[in-house]
Amino acid sequence: MNRREKYEARQRRWSILIAAASTIATLAAIVILVPMAPGWSRVQQSFFSGEVFLKTLPKMLEAFLVDIAIFAWSTPLIAIVGLAAALARSTRSPGLFPLRVFGTIFVDVFRGVPVVLVIYLIGFGVPGLGLPRPWNSPYIWGTVALVLTYSAYVAEILRGGIDSVHPSQRAAGISLGLSESDVMRYIVLPQAVRRVVPANMNMLIALQKDVALLSFIGPVEILRQAGVYKSLLANFTPYVVAAVVFLAVTVPATRYTDYLMNRQNDARS
Amino acid sequence: MMPEARGKEAEGAREKPKLSLVGVTKTFGQQAVLRGVNLDASKGEMVCLIGPSGSGKSTLLRCINLLEPIDEGFVYLDGEDISEPGLKPGPIRRRIGIVFQSFNLFPHMTALANVTLAPRRIHGRSEREMRPAAEALFTRFGLGDHLDKYPDQLSGGQQQRVAIIRALAMQPEVMLFDEITSALDPELVGEVLDVLRQLREDGMTMVIATHEMAFARDAADRVCFIDEGVIAEQGPPEAIFAAPKNRRTQSFLRRVLRRGGVHEAP
Ligand SMILES: Nc1ncnc2c1ncn2[C@@H]1O[C@H](COP(=O)(O)OP(=O)(O)OP(=O)(O)O)[C@@H](O)[C@H]1O
Ligand SMILES: [Mg+2]
Numbered sequence: 001m002n003r004r005e006k007y008e009a010r011q012r013r014w015s016i017l018i019a020a021a022s023t024i025a026t027l028a029a030i031v032i033l034v035p036m037a038p039g040w041s042r043v044q045q046s047f048f049s050g051e052v053f054l055k056t057l058p059k060m061l062e063a064f065l066v067d068i069a070i071f072a073w074s075t076p077l078i079a080i081v082g083l084a085a086a087l088a089r090s091t092r093s094p095g096l097f098p099l100r101v102f103g104t105i106f107v108d109v110f111r112g113v114p115v116v117l118v119i120y121l122i123g124f125g126v127p128g129l130g131l132p133r134p135w136n137s138p139y140i141w142g143t144v145a146l147v148l149t150y151s152a153y154v155a156e157i158l159r160g161g162i163d164s165v166h167p168s169q170r171a172a173g174i175s176l177g178l179s180e181s182d183v184m185r186y187i188v189l190p191q192a193v194r195r196v197v198p199a200n201m202n203m204l205i206a207l208q209k210d211v212a213l214l215s216f217i218g219p220v221e222i223l224r225q226a227g228v229y230k231s232l233l234a235n236f237t238p239y240v241v242a243a244v245v246f247l248a249v250t251v252p253a254t255r256y257t258d259y260l261m262n263r264q265n266d267a268r269s
Numbered sequence: 270m271m272p273e274a275r276g277k278e279a280e281g282a283r284e285k286p287k288l289s290l291v292g293v294t295k296t297f298g299q300q301a302v303l304r305g306v307n308l309d310a311s312k313g314e315m316v317c318l319i320g321p322s323g324s325g326k327s328t329l330l331r332c333i334n335l336l337e338p339i340d341e342g343f344v345y346l347d348g349e350d351i352s353e354p355g356l357k358p359g360p361i362r363r364r365i366g367i368v369f370q371s372f373n374l375f376p377h378m379t380a381l382a383n384v385t386l387a388p389r390r391i392h393g394r395s396e397r398e399m400r401p402a403a404e405a406l407f408t409r410f411g412l413g414d415h416l417d418k419y420p421d422q423l424s425g426g427q428q429q430r431v432a433i434i435r436a437l438a439m440q441p442e443v444m445l446f447d448e449i450t451s452a453l454d455p456e457l458v459g460e461v462l463d464v465l466r467q468l469r470e471d472g473m474t475m476v477i478a479t480h481e482m483a484f485a486r487d488a489a490d491r492v493c494f495i496d497e498g499v500i501a502e503q504g505p506p507e508a509i510f511a512a513p514k515n516r517r518t519q520s521f522l523r524r525v526l527r528r529g530g531v532h533e534a535p
Contacts, residue, residue: 176386186386
């Protein structure tokens with residue numbers, strides 16, 4: 001170990017010590033002080049009841065499968081619609097000008113309206129048209145609302161990626177005699193998509209949480225199931241269960257995204 | 270224009286030029302960048318473009334390759350007017366290869382995939398069937414071990430040689446080079462210029478914008494001095510470098526040669 005490494009090791013030991021001490025102090029304060037609050041036993045009973053937790057968990061997990069299903073079939077649709085909107089927005093051909101306008105309107109509208117509102121409008125509005133059976137399900141149209149909203153965000157992320165590819169890459173492709181669409185497909189898009197993977201991972205994490213918003217319009221997914229239990233048992237613990245289940249999925253996903261982002265930053269520097 | 274242009278084959282020199290520019294003009298907004306360029310290159314000729322920064326060398330090459338549309342004038346390839354507005358540019362660009370200063374290769378593809386992309390897409394050939402021919406080209410230019418490497422695993426000089434091979438893979442009739450060595454470390458310049466010399470042996474018609482005065486003097490068949498969007502003077506390299514007639518050529522050469530542009534003369 002050279003002098004500098006020794007110094008850094010000492011610094012590291014010192015900061016670990018500080019972090020550990022402050023964590024323990026904080027936890028101790030919470031564990032000792034919070035129960036001293038006058039309403040604590042009531043809160044503990046209605047939010048952190050171990051009994052209710054264990055009793056509701058299996059059914060809650062089952063309901064979470066609905067969230068996962070909605071998430072799973074939204075994701076590829078978002079990729080497709082988002083890509084289409086990004087390409088429409090990036091087109092330079094004058095003949096395709098209307099397409100570009102359409103892409104711009106799409107992105108502006110769905111980024112400009114709160115997700116919940118889109119879910120209400122589409123999820124209740126379209127089934128209200130009196131479509132025949134499976135097509136009047138709020139489950140379908142609620143998901144469509146999510147897909148449209150998230151596609152607008154993904155389209156903007158992708159377009160940023162497309163713009164970030166150096167113009168000389170396009171020139172190099174064009175000068176080989178490749179068509180504009182081949183240049184986009186084989187040269188620009190692959191580079192753009194790679195660059196926006198972390199940003200899109202963040203969108204997926206947000207989507208995973210926003211699926212719960214569909215509980216407002218019908219499907220019995222985890223949040224709605226928690227609501228059912230709350231009324232049934234007159235206890236809020238099911239909401240804590242839902243939060244724990246979401247954390248179990250989103251925390252690893254967030255860590256993984258951070259890892260990807262760091263790796264990308266390292267690669268660039 | 271230059272009937273005594275030193276074609277390597279004496280009979281080649283008097284033929285119809287392979288590439289011919291007549292009165293080419295190009296403006297960007299208010300700025301007239303090319304103001305009536307006339308330039309012929311016969312088959313197998315190596316023409317070097319020299320001139321101050323901003324004189325329009327890159328623009329000229331990009332216009333020949335139809336990357337920029339020209340305002341007035343004509344560009345003929347084998348006597349055919351390729352500057353006709355509305356002509357489909359793809360098939361013409363395949364006949365004219367170009368290599369730029371930097372950011373040439375596609376970073377997400379191996380060297381081989383870079384080279385085979387255009388033939389695969391345009392002629393429907395497969396990477397597998399192209400590999401032996403590509404391997405021969407790579408080996409010839411000293412890259413035999415590098416087919417499957419990614420651009421960031423190659424040195425700048427190697428990357429530029431791959432970029433040249435990629436342009437050659439479409440079997441162009443004319444090659445354009447835009448300062449392909451100016452982003453390279455000095456010790457890598459030689460290996461890239463050697464490739465150009467080899468292409469000259471092959472009889473490739475080439476137009477080369479360069480700051481490498483030693484190379485222009487030793488290797489070129491003809492040197493054109495571009496200044497303020499016109500070819501101010503042109504002739505065989507001996508004449509241009511030893512006895513420039515135009516005053517601006519003289520002062521340009523004095524400036525660059527003082528910086529040591531020709532010190533490695535034979
Ligand atoms: N796309 C463009 N838009 C506007 N102006 C441009 C464009 N491309 C080139 N120019 C201008 O045209 C002029 C000639 O540029 P060009 O790149 O052809 O010069 P050059 O002779 O290649 O110079 P250098 O030796 O520095 O490469 C410059 O003044 C440049 O600013
Ligand atoms: Mg230039």
